[in-house]
Amino acid sequence: MVHLSADECKDVSAVFSKVNVDQLGGESLASLLIVYPWTRRHFKTFGNLSSTDAILHNAKVQAHGAKVLGAVRDALKHVANLGGHFAHLSDLHCQQLFVDPANFKLFAGIVSIRVGQTMRQAYTPHVQASFEKFLDAVTDALAKGYH
Amino acid sequence: RSSDLKHPAPKAKMVHWTAEEKAAIHSVWKQVDVEKDGQETLSRVLITYPWTQRYFSSFGDLSNAAAICNNPKVKAHGKKVLAALGGAAQHLDNIKSTLAHLSELHADTLHVDPENFKLLGQCLVIVLARKLGAAFTPEVHGAWEKFVAVSCAALSKHYN
Numbered sequence: 415m416v417h418l419s420a421d422e423c424k425d426v427s428a429v430f431s432k433v434n435v436d437q438l439g440g441e442s443l444a445s446l447l448i449v450y451p452w453t454r455r456h457f458k459t460f461g462n463l464s465s466t467d468a469i470l471h472n473a474k475v476q477a478h479g480a481k482v483l484g485a486v487r488d489a490l491k492h493v494a495n496l497g498g499h500f501a502h503l504s505d506l507h508c509q510q511l512f513v514d515p516a517n518f519k520l521f522a523g524i525v526s527i528r529v530g531q532t533m534r535q536a537y538t539p540h541v542q543a544s545f546e547k548f549l550d551a552v553t554d555a556l557a558k559g560y561h
Numbered sequence: 562r563s564s565d566l567k568h569p570a571p572k573a574k575m576v577h578w579t580a581e582e583k584a585a586i587h588s589v590w591k592q593v594d595v596e597k598d599g600q601e602t603l604s605r606v607l608i609t610y611p612w613t614q615r616y617f618s619s620f621g622d623l624s625n626a627a628a629i630c631n632n633p634k635v636k637a638h639g640k641k642v643l644a645a646l647g648g649a650a651q652h653l654d655n656i657k658s659t660l661a662h663l664s665e666l667h668a669d670t671l672h673v674d675p676e677n678f679k680l681l682g683q684c685l686v687i688v689l690a691r692k693l694g695a696a697f698t699p700e701v702h703g704a705w706e707k708f709v710a711v712s713c714a715a716l717s718k719h720y721n
Contacts (some may be wrong), residue, residue, distance in 0.1 A: 441699075444699060445702055445703075448703050449699070449703045466699060466703075469699075474565055486615050523683055526684075527686050527702065528690070529694070530690045530691045531690035531694060531695075535691070538626075539601075539605045539609065540608065540626045542609050543608050543609040561628055
């Protein structure tokens with residue numbers, strides 16, 4: 415199990431306090447769909463995803479991205495038991511949505527990049543290390559329900 | 562006669578770059594400071610993914626983030642790595658052969674797990690995103706992810 419130190423948790427908390435989670439979440443999901451186009455297959459009910467412009471202006475993408483990143487932010491309070499905290503979402507992604515867990519890592523990578531873009535100087539190597547470690551712990555917990 | 566039916570030599574499979582992708586890669590590259598951004602990229606790899614330090618045991622003090630960020634060998638090597646990627650950026654239609662000798666080096670001599678190329682790619686994109694801010698649009702991001710992926714594939718080619 416990934417263990418985050420108190421300092422690392424502080425770094426992660428600082429990141430979430432400095433970014434607009436809704437906006438960052440929406441942008442990150444939009445970027446995922448643009449940068450890795452095969453991921454669009456998971457969002458067929460979201461309407462028009464046929465171009466970069468369509469994706470960037472798609473309200474469902476924005477709303478869902480906000481929801482996902484909000485859940486990631488809220489997970490920080492449960493960092494000692496992420497497996498338990500994400501059990502139902504892990505089941506959902508595995509048993510119903512059939513999402514390859516590799517996609518969680520792709521999304522996490524994009525979130526880190528977007529945080530770097532937003533926080534700029536403040537996203538030091540040290541903060542990046544703490545934040546990516548947290549995202550790793552989240553993606554591991556989400557992948558737990560897969561056999 | 563069968564020789565008349567000779568198939569033409571198969572064309573090497575080329576990566577297709579749109580004009581926009583090429584423009585995005587080149588315009589971002591113009592803003593890259595090979596020394597500074599190379600140092601920052603490699604430092605981030607060593608700090609964020611500490612197991613990568615095993616490849617740099619001859620580099621001296623890598624014991625904490627400050628030591629890594631101030632290490633002259635990290636700085637020199639980061640510059641070398643980014644310059645090599647710059648070479649690839651100048652030869653987008655020929656990345657495979659541009660990086661072929663480096664692929665051999667990393668596979669046969671340095672024994673670097675090719676997964677690490679992706680980690681460096683991630684850190685490079687973060688460095689660029691921090692540097693460019695809003696100018697690092699999703700389209701520019703997409704072009705750079707593709708460039709990084711193609712470069713990683715080229716570097717991995719010599720591995721069996």
